Amino acid sequence: xxxxxxxxRKEIREILRDKRVRNAAFVAPMFVIFLMMMLFGxxxxxxxxxxxxRIHVVGGDNSLIKLLKASKYxxxxxxxxxxxxxxxxxxxxxxxxxxTPDYDNLVTSHKQVHIKAFYDEKxxxxxxxxxxxxxxxxxxxxxAVAATLKSKGVDAAFAEPVVLDRxxxxxxxxxxxxxxxxxxxxxxxxxxxxxxxxxxxxxxxGEKEKNTLETLLIAPIRRRDIxxxxxxxxxxxxxxxxxxxxxxxxxxGTSGLPIFHTVFPHGLGLGPEHILAIxxxxxxxxxxxxxxxxxxxxxxxxxxxxxQFLALVNLVVLTPAIFSQFLGFTDFASQRWISFVxxxxxxxxxxxxxxxxxxxxxxxxxxxxxxVLATIAIQIAIHLFHQEKVLVRV
Amino acid sequence: xVRTESLVKHFADPKxxxxxxxxxxSIEASPGQIFGLLGANGAGKTTMLRMLSTVLQxxxxxxxxxxxxxxxxxxxxRAAIGFMSSSTALYGRLNPKxxxxxxxxxxxxxxxxxxxxxxxxxxxxxxxxxxxxxxxKLSTGQKQxxxxxxxxxxxxEVMFFDEPTAGLDVVMSQSVMEFIExxxxxxxxxxxxxxxxxxxxxxxxxIAVIHEGVIREEGTVGDLLAVTNExxxxxxxxxxxxxxxxxxxxxxx
Numbered sequence: 001x002x003x004x005x006x007x008x009r010k011e012i013r014e015i016l017r018d019k020r021v022r023n024a025a026f027v028a029p030m031f032v033i034f035l036m037m038m039l040f041g042x043x044x045x046x047x048x049x050x051x052x053x054r055i056h057v058v059g060g061d062n063s064l065i066k067l068l069k070a071s072k073y074x075x076x077x078x079x080x081x082x083x084x085x086x087x088x089x090x091x092x093x094x095x096x097x098x099x100t101p102d103y104d105n106l107v108t109s110h111k112q113v114h115i116k117a118f119y120d121e122k123x124x125x126x127x128x129x130x131x132x133x134x135x136x137x138x139x140x141x142x143x144a145v146a147a148t149l150k151s152k153g154v155d156a157a158f159a160e161p162v163v164l165d166r167x168x169x170x171x172x173x174x175x176x177x178x179x180x181x182x183x184x185x186x187x188x189x190x191x192x193x194x195x196x197x198x199x200x201x202x203x204x205x206g207e208k209e210k211n212t213l214e215t216l217l218i219a220p221i222r223r224r225d226i227x228x229x230x231x232x233x234x235x236x237x238x239x240x241x242x243x244x245x246x247x248x249x250x251x252x253g254t255s256g257l258p259i260f261h262t263v264f265p266h267g268l269g270l271g272p273e274h275i276l277a278i279x280x281x282x283x284x285x286x287x288x289x290x291x292x293x294x295x296x297x298x299x300x301x302x303x304x305x306x307x308q309f310l311a312l313v314n315l316v317v318l319t320p321a322i323f324s325q326f327l328g329f330t331d332f333a334s335q336r337w338i339s340f341v342x343x344x345x346x347x348x349x350x351x352x353x354x355x356x357x358x359x360x361x362x363x364x365x366x367x368x369x370x371x372v373l374a375t376i377a378i379q380i381a382i383h384l385f386h387q388e389k390v391l392v393r394v
Numbered sequence: 395x396v397r398t399e400s401l402v403k404h405f406a407d408p409k410x411x412x413x414x415x416x417x418x419x420s421i422e423a424s425p426g427q428i429f430g431l432l433g434a435n436g437a438g439k440t441t442m443l444r445m446l447s448t449v450l451q452x453x454x455x456x457x458x459x460x461x462x463x464x465x466x467x468x469x470x471x472r473a474a475i476g477f478m479s480s481s482t483a484l485y486g487r488l489n490p491k492x493x494x495x496x497x498x499x500x501x502x503x504x505x506x507x508x509x510x511x512x513x514x515x516x517x518x519x520x521x522x523x524x525x526x527x528x529x530x531k532l533s534t535g536q537k538q539x540x541x542x543x544x545x546x547x548x549x550x551e552v553m554f555f556d557e558p559t560a561g562l563d564v565v566m567s568q569s570v571m572e573f574i575e576x577x578x579x580x581x582x583x584x585x586x587x588x589x590x591x592x593x594x595x596x597x598x599x600x601i602a603v604i605h606e607g608v609i610r611e612e613g614t615v616g617d618l619l620a621v622t623n624e625x626x627x628x629x630x631x632x633x634x635x636x637x638x639x640x641x642x643x644x645x646x647x
Binding site: 003006007010013014017018210211212214215216217218219220221222388391 | 447469483486502544
């Protein structure tokens with residue numbers, strides 16, 4: 001083990017001097033996550049603001065338009081629906097509302113009024129504007145119905161005979177926002193793999209290519225120690241990748257900047273117990289990724305071949321990681337078999353940790369599965385290191 | 395000492411079938427002697443040295459290096475040898491001092507002994523002026539000096555040189571050859587693989603001509619000239635490997 005650590009120290013020293021790896025594993029994840037949080041924050045802020053919703057109206061001024069203006073919507077009068085349709089097609093308008101000229105008369109005489117809304121259904125911005133106006137109308141209708149009923153001496157409650165009361169149950173102590181719960185497990189898991197990708201292919205395949213492996217193999221240390229030394233170094237890089245992503249979240253969440261208010265409505269929301277659970281789950285996952293990368297790199301003739309092999313391995317890691325983002329829409333997250341699916345189980349455990357409701361059995365199964373896979377992959381790498389093929393593949 | 399008995403190495407090549415890289419080689423090199431392995435490219439020299447340095451396992455036959463069996467005691471063999479080749483490279487993002495400390499550590503040197511030995515080889519090979527520069531930034535000559543330093547960091551009993559001057563200019567080749575001579579003079583067993591006749595003539599006390607994995611002849615330069623009845627080593631070598639000048643007219647037919 002002493003010899004393995006000598007190899008690890010040397011590898012880490014070289015890795016830290018490689019600008020490409022420093023950026024990919026240490027800086028990029030933190031930076032990307034921070035920017036992503038900023039983007040989500042910006043979108044959350046702007047989407048919710050009426051000032052940013054421009055609504056084109058046809059049919060003169062009326063009480064509803066006045067109400068929308070009072071609610072700070074950006075109202076733009078236009079001459080006709082044709083003009084509005086053209087503006088929508090040109091991408092210059094999101095929502096066009098056509099009012100009948102006698103809108104106010106019909107409303108005051110308690111007649112039903114139809115407002116025609118024109119928008120591109122595929123445009124998110126248009127959908128948001130439509131939903132926003134619809135919400136205003138629901139509120140307005142509610143007030144109008146209540147007033148009418150009151151004038152007739154009827155209790156306003158008759159307008160809504162059945163009401164659904166929201167009673168959310170808080171499970172765990174987590175205050176982490178939904179958006180983080182959805183994307184963070186994916187990002188942390190993926191960065192654990194991608195952070196070590198270039199280092200992985202360099203560690204053995206790169207040594208073969210640069211003709212440094214032979215001098216190492218001739219040194220009187222066991223091949224097992226060489227493989228383990230490189231494995232430990234790779235574990236550190238992979239762990240750094242995911243920890244860097246986590247650090248990006250922590251910096252954004254604790255910065256107190258207004259732009260992060262939507263994403264972190266209650267501050268960071270991550271307690272030390274969440275972070276501990278994340279790290280505990282990640283360590284064996286990282287070991288699995290590192291051993292997988294090392295085995296592939298040992299098998300490959302050169303870095304080019306290693307990259308080709310790793311392109312396939314990417315799929316094995318990415319597919320379950322992507323699927324993990326949609327778990328919230330299914331019942332899978334609570335099913336036991338998920339704990340046995342590599343990568344996906346890690347994402348699920350991280351998700352639960354962020355929600356503050358850790359399934360300890362699931363977490364232990366996840367750690368166990370990752371540890372078993374890591375052991376198998378590192379044994380394969382050690383076995384490959386004992387083969388002549390590690391140096392000469394005919 | 396280095397000794398082999400009927401050493402064989404075969405590779406299974408998907409395209410060429412069975413490749414007999416080394417086919418029944420028996421040699422013996424003694425301390426204080428430079429043993430030359432003379433052969434053309436692909437003759438089996440590198441495979442032979444790789445078996446002796448335990449990187450490759452013999453298909454059959456036996457080999458002993460510094461008294462240790464290459465198959466039974468590979469780690470002891472590796473601890474006793476220094477290996478230098480023109481093709482082996484240095485770690486680009488380590489400086490010479492770090493590289494020497496790393497390899498010294500792998501060869502079991504520690505603490506004051508490691509520091510002392512690193513300081514010695516740095517001094518001995520005049521590496522001091524560029525000792526803090528990354529190996530990637532060194533000139534070919536400087537890299538070669540660091541390579542030699544790496545080879546001798548643990549003061550090995552046996553040294554293997556696999557075409558150590560390939561790609562070097564005259565001045566650099568000269569310093570490498572001087573180093574090899576010094577190794578012999580201090581009593582090390584040196585195996586020197588090359589295809590350059592002038593180097594063999596200058597350095598080798600005993601030569602084995604290897605061709606297609608088989609030793610065609612061995613002895614001193616004088617012995618080879620006498621056996622082949624040629625006046626120079628180059629002609630003797632060509633005769634031993636049964637080289638025939640290609641007749642362009644016949645080749646065209």
